Amino acid sequence: MSTVVRIDDVSKQYGSGSNALLALDHISLDVEQGEFVCLLGASGCGKSTLLSLVAGLDKISSGTLDIGGRHVALMFQEAALFPWLSVAGNVELPLRLQGIGRAERKKRALELLDIVRLNGFADKRPHELSGGMRQRVALARALAQNADVLLMDEPFGALDAMTRDILHDELERIWREQELTVLFVTHNVREAVRLGDRVVLLSSRPGRVIEDFKIGHPRPRRIDSPEVSGQAAEITDRLRAEVARHAS
Numbered sequence: 387m388s389t390v391v392r393i394d395d396v397s398k399q400y401g402s403g404s405n406a407l408l409a410l411d412h413i414s415l416d417v418e419q420g421e422f423v424c425l426l427g428a429s430g431c432g433k434s435t436l437l438s439l440v441a442g443l444d445k446i447s448s449g450t451l452d453i454g455g456r457h458v459a460l461m462f463q464e465a466a467l468f469p470w471l472s473v474a475g476n477v478e479l480p481l482r483l484q485g486i487g488r489a490e491r492k493k494r495a496l497e498l499l500d501i502v503r504l505n506g507f508a509d510k511r512p513h514e515l516s517g518g519m520r521q522r523v524a525l526a527r528a529l530a531q532n533a534d535v536l537l538m539d540e541p542f543g544a545l546d547a548m549t550r551d552i553l554h555d556e557l558e559r560i561w562r563e564q565e566l567t568v569l570f571v572t573h574n575v576r577e578a579v580r581l582g583d584r585v586v587l588l589s590s591r592p593g594r595v596i597e598d599f600k601i602g603h604p605r606p607r608r609i610d611s612p613e614v615s616g617q618a619a620e621i622t623d624r625l626r627a628e629v630a631r632h633a634s
């Protein structure tokens with residue numbers, strides 16, 4: 387296995403002087419090729435900060451962060467589609483930025499829409515889609531970036547439980563088929579156990595890695611299975627203890 391994301395002793399401080407805020411405190415975390423790693427922690431512990439550092443959207447304050455020049459794609463809770471573009475137009479955008487010609491773009495966009503099971507919706511506008519369908523488009527657009535690493539920040543947080551459940555299955559299938567490496571931020575412990583090879587628990591601010599749970603249950607998992615529920619309960623207890631420690 388090769389390491390795709392190497393985070394070594396990374397700290398992140400926002401601001402300076404009396405306004406300084408330490409968001410991440412000496413975080414070390416390696417993500418291997420093809421791994422699905424979920425990041426879990428109390429609100430404000432620095433999960434999104436860590437993703438934005440891996441994405442290169444912000445600079446680390448100290449330590450080393452190495453993704454070996456690999457390409458990353460980001461996906462957020464809001465699909466953030468361009469409303470004036472069709473579904474296919476939104477998916478084509480990264481392809482256009484890669485300089486891919488019109489005919490090839492159209493073909494590739496249709497293939498990607500097929501992968502996320504949105505064939506037949508290419509000409510629709512984002513407002514004509516449900517929330518779950520919009521996230522499928524966002525996923526297709528992320529895949530269009532041909533990234534090695536998919537960074538997902540609560541991508542299903544705004545969806546109802548049933549839609550989320552279906553998208554878990556879809557994401558798992560796509561992750562396997564496309565041999566992606568995924569770093570997935572969530573507040574939802576069961577979702578983390580449902581999806582992750584590992585669930586990395588961060589402390590309350592400043593974020594530190596307090597535990598790295600290996601999730602060995604066979605896939606595909608059901609979010610309501612006794613195995614997932616049992617391990618989620620164990621992790622929730624650990625998280626609760628951390629939040630209580632921070633509050634006291």
Ligand SMILES: Nc1ncnc2c1ncn2[C@@H]1O[C@H](COP(=O)(O)OP(=O)(O)OP(=O)(O)O)[C@@H](O)[C@H]1O
Binds near residue numbers: 429435
């Ligand atoms: N650009 C910024 N400037 C200053 N402070 C910031 C900035 N971005 C985040 N922070 C602060 O850093 C801390 C970590 O924020 P971050 O959004 O990474 O946490 P999180 O774990 O993703 O939170 P949540 O679970 O609520 O989404 C918070 O206290 C936040 O207010």
